[in-house]
Amino acid sequence: MKISKSVLGGVTVATASALVLVGCSSSGSETDTSASTDGSASTGDAIIITNGSEPQNPLIPVATNETGGGKIVDALWAGLVYYDGDGAAHNEVAESITSDDSQTFTVTLKEGWTFTDGTPVLAHNFVDAWNWGADLANAELAYNSYFFEQIEGFSWDESVPEMSGLEVVDDLTFTITLANANAEFPLSLGYSAFYPMPDSFLEAEDKAAWGAAPVGNGIYTLADAADWQHDVQIELGVNPDYMGERELANDGLKIVFYATQDAAYADLLAGNVDVIDGIPDSAIATFETDLGDRAVNQPAAIFQSFTIPERLEHFSGEEGNLRRQALSMSINRDEITDVIYQGTRTPASDFTSPVISGWSDSVPGSEVLEYNPEKAAELWAEADAINAWTGTFQLGYNADGGHQTWVDAVVNSIKNTLGIEAEGAPYPTFAEFRTDISNGVIETAFRTGWQADYPSLENFLGPLYYTGAGSNDGDYSSEAFDTLIDEGRTASDPETAIEKFQEAQEVLFQDLPAIPLWYSNVTGGYAETVSNVVFDWHSVPLFYEITKN
């Protein structure tokens, strides 16, 4: 999903901290196999303390669309599949997921899984949960209902209590039928929207109230609603009945809610928190010195760009194309990521992310992302020959998300290379920024970004550039691109799919519906109190693997 106002800069107050949907993942699970150092059920004191933020929605997976709640939901639930650190999907509750035609999938469940209230995890817990989430009548809570869009029978126009594409075969088996074939669909099943829900939820009158004391089947559990001190912290205990294959190496997880990354970082330096998954702007130049080998800085599934809508003056047709190419070549990405970000961003070489399998840094056409001042000036002059440039190039961003630093650097780079006036155009609030974009009335270029929901090339392309797609903010439309995406989605094997998606990227490089800037790295760090800290493809530490020293 979307990276919204992700990283808060400096001291900014964490305004709606990152509405990024944390996707799937990783988080939690423990196993009760006695691999853990002390016997499973015992409550040891190896509690891992980490940073987070107050959930913005009740703790219901399908209602959770931001990182604060996502981190907790992923710790409390286990889905059909889970993603390992590299993003590869492994069966968890699912025994198997099979299909002959990439359109109808048969899911069988492992026996013996239970929710923490003791009730079993059965086929209907998945089917009913998904039907509830997909039903338009529940849209006021089910923010993630679009995940069910592909399932046959889903509707945006009317309430559908039961989608025709879901069918319970027996207690441990159900089938999913998609409206259109999609070989990558099983990959998405580890996303939190697809978690099973216990009967107590399905029967609850007040779902939001249920979400204050949720019951899941994951590695960790919220033993007592009082362990969640709103706006302060949440303490998760171990779920002794978890029976997945992920092995728990600690005795619990305490997530402290921080208003700013600066505060979390200060606590890390002071030894009050064990692991943090974000480094504030003010420490970006020093954190690797401060933390030594306990600093984390690795590529992540986050792509950043800016978009210049076709409808802006000077940016349509041939002239617009030349100008987009020129702008792209006038940005010195290496220097900006190096100087401004101290290597915590990686210059982009495509429209996806290096942590996704199939990624390539040499898609034909990607030369347009290289800094080339001469060529940029030349192309700009060509565009001027069609229609002379007037005015100031403006790049819009929401000021409450810590974007000003890079925007200033990018416009300076453009200004210095092309010799035109260029400046950042801050919007005070994210709401105003998004509204102008959604309504298609924004009069400037604007920042865009994407964090993958699940590890797939398609997830970086389809939702953003397909004609009419939900996050196609620049209203881009290309028949060639759409066709290639369709072909990739229905391809019978992953290799063919990747090939099609890369061809689709070639189209994007010609049209530049968005101008790629860089991939955000996941930055973080941990204290001397813990070891075995690994951040997954989705920028979240694999909490269950962390051990306390």
Add this chain to the structure above:
Amino acid sequence: MSDRITEHYVAPSDPNEGGEVDKVRLSDRKSNLWLDAWRDLRRRPLFYIAIAIVAVVSLAALFPSLFTDTLPNNDCQLANSNGAPTEGHPLGFTRQGCDVYARIVYGASTSLSVGLLVVLITAVIGIPMGALAAFYGGWIDSVLSRVGDIFFAIPYFLAAVVVMSVMPQRNVLVISLAIGGFAWASLARILRAEVLQVKNLEYVMASEAMGRSKFSTLVRHVLPNSLTPVIVYLTIALGAAITAEATLSFLGIGLGSSTMSWGNDIAQAQSSIRVAPMALFWPSLALTVTVLAFIILGELIRDALDPKARARR
């Protein structure tokens, strides 16, 4: 009895002399006050220092090119990011590689204008609100003070977001309105408290007893004697306004990064404080020195205008 003639000495009348005396008395009392104040100020060395600073800053605000040849926004090279001073760039570079000195010089205009405009707006609204409320009391006090309470309660961030977004464009006047338009309530309350005290003094009662109208008494006697806290508040508010502009820039509802201001520079430099503290230090210094100069000036003028304080020296 009355037929006795007594001769008294009568001084020969000198029309000119008497006339002059009368004229002085008739002429505006204020001009005398200001003249006295000026005589007093001329003798204070601090006054010249303060005036010099204000003059230099004002000159920089009006004609920045007198102070530097560098155009601060046109040659920011990341290669110079957080760089140390070099020839022609005496104060080094910002994180974006812009010249710190040139930015300070060019920022003077915005910062000074915001400071002065906010003070002006605060004074124009706050002084009448506070003075009228306290002096007339009763329902006037109730209405004006309660309006003040409402404005007081509005979080300035909310006010700033609304003002900055509702106005068609963001400029110095708009941001000053956003800050000053909601900052006057404090001044009104402080002045109200002072006027409550002053209005009970003997000379105020005397003025009214002598038939001066209430309003005229307020303007002629009460206000001038209540100005101490007003001047104190406003001179400090000048600096506070410049800092407030910094905070608004920091929160993203300021003037945007292509407008140079000390506040913007301070907000931007904050993130590099560990590696390049000087980029934060210099604009802060400019701000402090300017505010200091205005406070000293305010203080001296207040002293000079206060006949009692003058007499004591």
Add this chain to the structure above:
Amino acid sequence: MLMYVVRRLLQAIPVFLGTTFLIYFMVFSMPGDPVLALFGDKTPNPAVLEAVRAQYNLDQPFFVQYLLYLKNLLTGNLGVTFSGQEVSEVFARAFPVTLKLVVMAVVIEFLLAVIIGLISGLRKGGIIDNTNLVVALVLSSVPPFVALFLAQYFIGIKLGWAPVTVGANATWGAMFLPALVIALTIYVTGMRLMRGSVIEAQNADYVRTASAKGLTRGRIVGVHVARNSLIPVITNTAASFGALIAGTTVTEGIFNIPGIGKVLFDAITRGENATVVTFVTILTIMYVIVNILVDLLYAVLDPRIRYV
């Protein structure tokens, strides 16, 4: 006197209505669709948007929204946040924390202002006076975010003399450092006000009389000069109390204090009207009460001020 207080309390009603209306209107007129922002960078399906809008009455025209809000308010329902929590609960949780912080900051500010202002006023023009001014000014011109950051880094992390962040441990002791830093950055106004009135008071007739009566200097300063000079400082302190309560956002962010500054700021940027209006309205009522107390205090400090 009692009548005066009752009348003042009654005046809180129009203030209450005025504030709720004004704030509601301001949040309403903030550009941008708050519901859209709940979905991050992804534009949700219009059907979802509609459902969520209807849930918060955001699909109604302004006056209907406002009246619905008022109606709920009068029945004791302060509304819910976008995350489904009762606004009243959020306030009850966050307010005591902020109150502790602000009371501490304001008390320190008041003491600094009175003591240093008194010394400065008595030593007007001397080296102490000038040093006090420069120190106070330098402190006040450091932007709060810088001062707090430095205090946290050096005193909290490097020296370990104070907790680095507050979090669940919102005690007086844990919040002393941020309170002290706030006080240091704002005491300049109070200090200068005190100094100014001390200088004036020294010239006042009652002080001359006292000194003619042969009272000791200590008594003159303590009783006559200081007491009569307190009015502007107290007014200013009350004002900064109000400003701080709603304006501790940056402090709370840096020290991770779970108070209302952060909640209010988030609510404003999110356009969460129920939270903003409720918080601000409660705060307004508080200012009204504080201001009544301050006005009564005037009469105590200066017997010439009388209320009918």
